[in-house]
Amino acid sequence: MLKTERQAYILRQIDLHNRILSSDLSNEINVSEDTIRRDLNELAEMDKIIKVHGGALSKSFHSSFLKSDVYKADSKRLIAQKTVPLIRNNMFILTTGGTTIIEMARILPPDLTATFFTGSIPAAHEYAQHPNIEVIFLGDKISKSSQIAVGGEAISKISGIKADLCIMGINAIDETGITDNDWEVIQVKKAMIQAAEKTVVLSIAEKVNTHQKLTICGLDEIDTMITELDPSNPLFEPYKKQGITIL
Amino acid sequence: MLKTERQAYILRQIDLHNRILSSDLSNEINVSEDTIRRDLNELAEMDKIIKVHGGALSKSFHSSFLKSDVYKADSKRLIAQKTVPLIRNNMFILTTGGTTIIEMARILPPDLTATFFTGSIPAAHEYAQHPNIEVIFLGDKISKSSQIAVGGEAISKISGIKADLCIMGINAIDETGITDNDWEVIQVKKAMIQAAEKTVVLSIAEKVNTHQKLTICGLDEIDTMITELDPSNPLFEPYKKQGITIL
């Protein structure tokens, strides 16, 4: 078994079980624990997994560990406030999950009538509280790491929609476009952008001009970007040049 | 169980119950109280919890405000405890929503590996927190009144499943069977019973021998009924005669 194969196997097991013991892996694929440990170290180095004493955890697992307090909650609330006016009555809106989206869902005006599509459980939950919003949940299999629905079912459902607006929380954006680091999430986000007439991205300023490993789309597919900063901030010049509206 | 997992479990329990005893934790996850104490100390060191003599408290009193009061929470917790042993590793399980089911989801042992299908957002949310449970969300359109997915999509998804167990919270049961009052919910519950090999119904005793307008199924389709009362209670005689196991 080649090293690459082995590491792929390890990643798959971690995806499946969310955690793994070095000793188990060693037995399963008949290599010494030292080799496993070296693999785990390499994977951890690449930010693919979280290594802990005795084995490794999926990155997602750890995030729930930290979830208690929302990072930069004030900024996110401000972003949410700027986003709400974009939503008009009777729109069909696709949204991702993420803390900023949740914040937005909470402050939607009660008389707003609209249909929201989402694959995020917490987001669906918030929308469902609203008196006049219809919620459609997309997909079936729920990824633990991202708490959203992923996989073919979700993608095909999204493809069948023609929405007015896609409101997307993002992890990284720079002059090359939006990037992320979870392959399954990427697929979903790509499909959402395709399915919507206009795309609005929400991001705290900290994530602007950063990038990750996998590309979701170029700047040309984005219509509006919302951060907690003032739109006149010079940080946004390159994005304005690309025709993106900053709010 | 890895140290990190254990600490994540502890945090989650504290989130849920707002307080925790070292001795309880020690029993739940089978490690010595010393280990628990060391974990609690580390978590307190990280400012995640507040350690007190004998256990720990949640740092955020905040959540206790948001926590809505569940009617007869104690009874429901007891029902949940009786239900858990029915679930074995690698089962495929269909569940409804409802506060009793949520309560059950929270106390599923952390090492349980199973696949849960549900159309309930809060239930899906709870299952998704669990380290080893795979969650499949059923359906798309979400009914506001019941917070579950309803409609043709949900029904057809359910029909495509062959589950080992259906765990169903119910609103009314008497000698004629299970009844409910929301037409859309009925359709979903009917489909679930059909799709599962065995059906377990959860109900607080108050609802036994009551009925509502619409029929879900007769007693012959039910295998087990769980309430907060002792199974020997004479209240259950007619149901036992019908071959239903009472727990």
Added chain:
DNA sequence: AAATTTCTTGCAAGAAACTGCCGAAAGATG
């Protein structure tokens, strides 16, 4: 084809981490 370099893997020894147990100290309880 032979020699060399690089990569990978397994092994061993010592270091570090984890866990359980014990006894003494501190705290809670009636």
Added chain:
DNA sequence: CATCTTTCGGCAGTTTCTTGCAAGAAATTT
């Protein structure tokens, strides 16, 4: 005040980690 519980610190047994090393495989050079 007496008793019971919880905590603290240290110790020991076990497991895991690190490091250095050597043998074998693969790639590269001569």
